Amino acid sequence: MRPSLHILSFALFVAACLIGCSDEDDAPAPTIKGRTEVPEGADGKPCITDDDCNSESCLMQSHGFPDGHCTTFNCDRLDCSGEASVCAALWDGTPACLLPCEADEECRDGYTCQSVSGQAESTCLPAGGGIDPAEAFEPTRDLLAFDCAPTEIGQDDIYGPTYTFTFDLGAEAQSFLMVPMVAEGVVVPLSMQTPSTSVDLQTDYRHHNARLGELDFIPDLAETGTFGQVGLDWPILVPYAPQYADYVEAGGTYELTVAADTATPCLYVVEGKTGTTIDLNIYLVGAGGRTAEDAKDDPDLAAVFARVDEIYAQAGIELGEVRFFDVPAHVRETFRVLRSQVDVYKLTAYGEPPDETLDGHLSVDLFLVDDMQFHGANVLGISAGVPGAAGLHGNPRNGLVFQTVDLGADNDHVAHILAHEVGHYVGLRHTTEVYKGTNTDAERQIDRMMGVVDPIEDTAICEEIQQTGFDCPDADNLMFPAAPPAHLSIDPRLTPGQKAVFQASPLVKR
Ligand SMILES: [Zn+2]
Structure with a gap:
């Protein structure tokens, strides 16, 4: 049996930006040599949205690039345009066109001349710090x-x-x-x-x-x-x-x-307020090559959502609006398979508000990837916060990811992962942590730093989870840290205490 331990999400560090950046052009703008007559919209110029750039790729202010920065992604294959003539890897590994420099004075306000290890030339990059919430996150x-x-x-x-x-x-x-x-x-x-x-x-x-x-x-x-x-x-x-x-x-x-x-x-x-409906934004990163257009009529995804509705019905909650989104090609290429928890935070930062209303903002971003292989462990899913930052999109603290290896083969299993991760996202913790009873440094550190014990009083706890496995008294709980194999026919449960927390989440509406 494949090991099925979830890793509890430790959330919220960092990420590179790039949300909303488009795929490369079919006919890239010609490379312009020299530093005269650089048109607006050339790589390196300010931008607000992708539409402002010849390449249709804007590194936006809301993602850490002051006044925006036009670029061309995948410049290992495509020419850079304008002054930003150095093709360098961004934080998520994507090659992008940046401005070469030798001193800070050559860079625009908000940027400094930085040398990135493994790179021959220095480039202008955002000067320290990160997204300033006082400036970013419109609307x-x-x-x-x-x-x-x-x-x-x-x-x-x-x-x-x-x-x-x-x-x-x-x-x-x-x-x-x-x-x-x-x-x-x-x-x-x-x-x-x-x-x-x-x-x-x-x-x-x-x-x-x-x-x-x-x-x-x-x-x-x-x-x-x-x-x-x-x-x-x-x-x-x-x-x-x-x-x-x-x-x-x-x-x-x-x-x-x-x-x-x-x-x-x-x-x-x-x-x-006590509510009944939760809205989802599904980002198709992997998911067996499905696109947002395919996903609307996909029978396997429909089966997953139907099963999630069954699981949540016991808490009086149903899925409301389920919207599908594609990610830019360079994001798909980089994050189809996630290799570390850091990848999770980088990927979740690509979420975008689904519209400009508060109701639209109060929805959960789910990123479907093909697989998650961390340090030899097979991870099923991770929530970028317990709870997540409800209403905030395009930030490492917003969203959750899960793997879809079993989509089509075991849709109930995929539904279990989805339902569990959304459970974290609204604020439910594991009934027992997988480290409990191991007395390892990891357990001691987690206990000391986080107080990981589930605060909800009517959930069972497993004292020897490593030894007891699916015979634990809480193994049938949706928030047990491992997903049961199908042959055990375990129907995931939520206790009255868990239901109360779930229903009170700001993400559960109407
Ligand atoms: Zn979990």
Whole structure:
């Protein structure tokens, strides 16, 4: 039997940008030698969208390139146009045309002259830091009412300057999700003041914690840098378990205090009401070569969604709108098979808001890949946050990926993975972590950093999961960390506590 262990997503680092960049032209613009008479739209020129570039490929401001940067992708095969004549690998490995330079002064505002290892010539690249949420994420910024002007109140011993955000909860809110963000450095939630109580987010209510930098058994994460980073921890869902429902006081005024070591943080808060419908945006990266057009009438995908509806029916939830999207050819080529958790964050950053409404924004981006092979482990799926940053698209904290090796052969299995990962995305944790009972360094680190224990009280726990496997008392739970093989005929369950959290997610609507 193929091993079927999920890896819990540690979310949210970084990614290269490039969302919305188009496929290469059939007839690329001619290469222009020299530095005179470079037309607008040539590689290296500013741009807002792909339409502004001769190559139809804009590295956009919202993804970290100040004022945008026209480029030609796959320039190992296609000529660069304009001043951006050096073909160099971007963060995700895609060859793209960049401006050659010898000093910072030769680069546009917001860029510095950087030499990338393994590359002969230096090029102008975005100067440090990442996406500034105060500047980027149109139209999301307005729809979700980003607050980028917190009150600086002091200094935290460990994490640096501290800031307080104040916000009011709507009269009908039954839950809320707080998403603090920074352009660079880290942001660490410290405390929350509800209308009636003070909550320590480092000790008493800490299931958002994901101290990635301290998890040294995931070496790849050390190499990701800070490009596009929007924070360190996962978003904070209130309540993440039914016993914390009292923290929600509809109509009340709240304060959230965070520390941010480098940049002034922004915050958005999105509210939830008990709902019944969840909308999905399906990005076809792998999925056996299916395109968005194919997917609409694909019987295997239809079978997967029907089975997901069956699984969710017990929680009173159904799939609403399911939209299909293609990704640019260079993204498909690079990410059809994912090789590391870092690939996951890079890929999920390619999500885009499906429209310009708040309702449209409150939907889940799912990236279907052919396979995920990490360090010799076969991974089924990963959510880029537990919970994810509801409403934010085109960022490493938004979206989830899962492999579709079994699509067509075992659609129920694919449906199980999809249902499980969306479960993470709305805020459900594994009933038991696969490390439990192993007493390894990994287990100790995860326990210390994250408080990984499922906070929902009516879910079973497996004390010796490695030895007990699918005989565990929680093996029939949708959020058990491994997907059962078909011959066991396990029907995935959700407990009443899990249903309450799921239904209260801001992503579950109407
Ligand atoms: Zn999982």
